[in-house]
Amino acid sequence: MLQVSALYIYPIKSLGGISLTHAQVTDRGLQLDRRWMLVNEAGVFLSQRQLPQMALLQVNVEHDGLSVVHKKTGASIAIPFQLNIQNETPVTVWDSRSTAHLVGAAYDVWFSEQLGVACRLVHMPESNPIPVDPEYAHRGEVTSFSDGYPFLLIGQSSLDELNSRLKAPVPMNRFRPNIVVAGAAPFAEDGWQHFTIGGVHFYGVKRCGRCLVTTIRQDEGIAGKEPLQTLAGYRKDGTKIYFGQNLLHQGTGTIKVGDAVQLL
Secondary structure (H helix, E strand, O other): OOEEEEEEEOOEOOOEOEEEOEEEEEOOEEOOOOOEEEEOOOOEEOOOOOOHHHHHEEEEEOOOEEEEEEOOOOOEEEEEOOOOOOOEEEEEEOOEEEEEEEOOHHHHHHHHHHHOOOOEEEEOOOOOOEEOOOOOOOOOOEEOOOOOOOEEEEEHHHHHHHHOOOOOOOOHHHOOOOEEEEOOOOOHHHHOOOEEEOOEEEEEEEEEEOOHHHHEEOOOOEEOOOOHHHHHOOOEEOOEEEEEEEEEEEOOEEEEOOOEEEEO
């Protein structure tokens, strides 16, 4: 039987993710997933691609907001859900441009000090999601500050098969999925076009091309060569290396670890 084996959200884009037992599906992905992000002075998103040390900032969800803790130094900051945010700024995620709210100068200073670069923390207003690329969108779907799609799914067997080829196995957090599914053959998710979880319909629309973020040890903020080097040997198609499936969805609701995945 196919079933959900793990769920993850990444409230602040490219910082440490959070494992959940259940999650609410909203119009733009899982609740709280990538609703905040760090941008440079030009409003362009920052990620572990340029700043591997972003992996060292672990986000946690508290009852009244987020907390962020540096994994090595213990430095921390609280970000309340309820802030009187008024200032807007244009932001860019790859080719997508939108408007976000500046969270506040004190947060900008803290993150700039932790990362060693000037940056600002922004939040996505409920009224301003980012449209999915119309080449792949089915119904005018939207997303958060993700790299383009509201969900990323990976089969647990796909990671197990990859790890069987590596001298040192890598954890799932290298790949930053939202949904992990157990019970399928390795890379079966590549061909999943339509399925349901907890009454929500999901659609596989595009395999996920991987980058050097997969080589960053998330507890150290240091990049290496694996697993990208090994994946390139058997998961490369053209110029891209694929691992995981980007998803669109229809409907809202709650999905849980242990839920059945029904292929349609």
